[in-house]
Amino acid sequence: MPPRGPPTTTTELAPPPGDPAPPRQPRVAGSLLGKRRVLASAFVGTTIEWYDFFLYGTASALIFSTQFFPQASPLAGTVASFATLAVGIVVRPLGGIIAGHLGDRIGRKSLLVASLLLMGWRRRSSACCPSSPRSAGGRSSG
Structure with a gap:
């Protein structure tokens, strides 16, 4: 039997009928890079979103109760401003x-x-948003 060289025809490239194709090896480097990219994107997006909630929560505690609910008591204004955060x-x-x-x-x-x-x-x-006259340095317009 003569030694076989590289395949020269397409029939030699195809596996014989009934012979299963060899299993493909997964591309580890490509999938690992893709997973890292997805993880980094998700991390950045979540960080931005929760930073936005953090800023809004801080402003709700310190500013919004007096700016947007000046007629309410301090407790009711704070609860109302936190309620808007809770809805979000x-x-x-x-x-x-x-x-x-x-x-x-x-x-x-x-x-x-x-x-x-x-x-x-x-x-x-x-x-x-406009603020109320009462919250502008403690002065009221009435």
Whole structure:
């Protein structure tokens, strides 16, 4: 029997009928890099989102009760400002469902950019809300 050299025809490249194909080896480096990238993206997104909640919670405790609920008692104003924070935390899973659906339809990168822009717009619009006259240095207009 003569020694076989490299295959020269396509029939020699294909496995014989009934012979299972050899199992493919997973690409460890590519999948590990992809997992790290997904993990880093999820970490950054979650950090930004919880930082936004942290800022809003701090502002709720220190500022919003006097700025947006000046007629209420200090305790009622603080409870009302924390209630707005609680609504945001409770509604978060619904936002995740909607964002997941939209991310699958229009793309996750586009949705990430849109959500970051909405977070910035919300933050700026809450800073531009007019305050009550009572909260402006303790002076009232009446």
